[in-house]
Amino acid sequence: MSKIIRIGTRDSQLALWQAHTVRDQLEAHGYKTQIISVKSTGDLLLDKPLYELGITGIFTKTLDIAMINGKVDIAVHSMKDVPTRLPKGIVQSAVLPRANTQDILVYKDLDFLNSKGTIATGSLRRQAQWLNKYPSHKVVDLRGNVNTRLQKLQDNPWNGAIFAKAGLERIEVLPQNHIDLDWMVPAPAQGAMVVVSMENDAFSTEAVRKLNDSATDICTHVEREFLQVLEGGCTAPIGALANIEKDKLHFEGILLSLDGTQKLSIKKSISSQDYTDFGKLCALEILNNGGTEMMKKIKKELA
Numbered sequence: 001m002s003k004i005i006r007i008g009t010r011d012s013q014l015a016l017w018q019a020h021t022v023r024d025q026l027e028a029h030g031y032k033t034q035i036i037s038v039k040s041t042g043d044l045l046l047d048k049p050l051y052e053l054g055i056t057g058i059f060t061k062t063l064d065i066a067m068i069n070g071k072v073d074i075a076v077h078s079m080k081d082v083p084t085r086l087p088k089g090i091v092q093s094a095v096l097p098r099a100n101t102q103d104i105l106v107y108k109d110l111d112f113l114n115s116k117g118t119i120a121t122g123s124l125r126r127q128a129q130w131l132n133k134y135p136s137h138k139v140v141d142l143r144g145n146v147n148t149r150l151q152k153l154q155d156n157p158w159n160g161a162i163f164a165k166a167g168l169e170r171i172e173v174l175p176q177n178h179i180d181l182d183w184m185v186p187a188p189a190q191g192a193m194v195v196v197s198m199e200n201d202a203f204s205t206e207a208v209r210k211l212n213d214s215a216t217d218i219c220t221h222v223e224r225e226f227l228q229v230l231e232g233g234c235t236a237p238i239g240a241l242a243n244i245e246k247d248k249l250h251f252e253g254i255l256l257s258l259d260g261t262q263k264l265s266i267k268k269s270i271s272s273q274d275y276t277d278f279g280k281l282c283a284l285e286i287l288n289n290g291g292t293e294m295m296k297k298i299k300k301e302l303a
């Protein structure tokens, strides 16, 4: 007799797709499951830019509390939405194989690219990188789940909006009129799903552990460590991407000023066995090359 694993998720189409993927994989391993969906604070507070809310974990907090209160056994998240420090008692029990990591631009037509234009995104990282490449453009805030954001792009006089390709592919709403932004460094852990559980719940933690993909686990660890060392709890325009090829881990990290005029980046490779502390090493190099001053300025501007 095995108990039922209750899977907590947000109720957006993308979140449900991700929870269903975890359900299918757990059931393939012989576990019984049940999906329980909740509305998160991040989904309810849509009228303010994310960074203005001033807290990280706005998408995960409701599920953290449900899990701590024993309402669900595990929770599924887009890993990039998860704060680098988990609440006490909650552990990361699996990182699923990664999907596409890239950002894309969904556009109406592309003529604007080399003149003036208005781009919508709620992400400081996307805004800063866009303005760095297109200084004559304007960036406006855009919030809501993937479907809402696609609709808002249609309803407003903007030239385009930026999305994670993985999100649009998963729920099969990737429009023809998009281009891959291969020059844009994605958010740490973009395209990866993570499952968390209670540390003292050995049954659920061991079940979920079976879904872990070690290459994605290692790459997202390096990216999130880079983020954690740089920002220390605030939000900033930071991108990071690691990938493993044969036995090498390749890393790219970036920190920009909010207006995109300043940019610090790093590209480094190591043997993939030496991944522990590599994210930290890369972050310290950025901090020593002007990053400390840049982070100070960002924190002041956001306060």
Ligand SMILES: NCc1[nH]cc(CCC(=O)O)c1CC(=O)O
Pocket (backbone or CB within 6 Å): 078, 079, 080, 081, 146, 162, 163, 164, 166, 167, 189, 190, 191, 192, 193
């Ligand atoms: N912050 C919202 C969010 N969280 C995860 C994804 C997409 C899936 C992923 O990046 O893993 C998205 C949408 C987006 O950034 O366009």
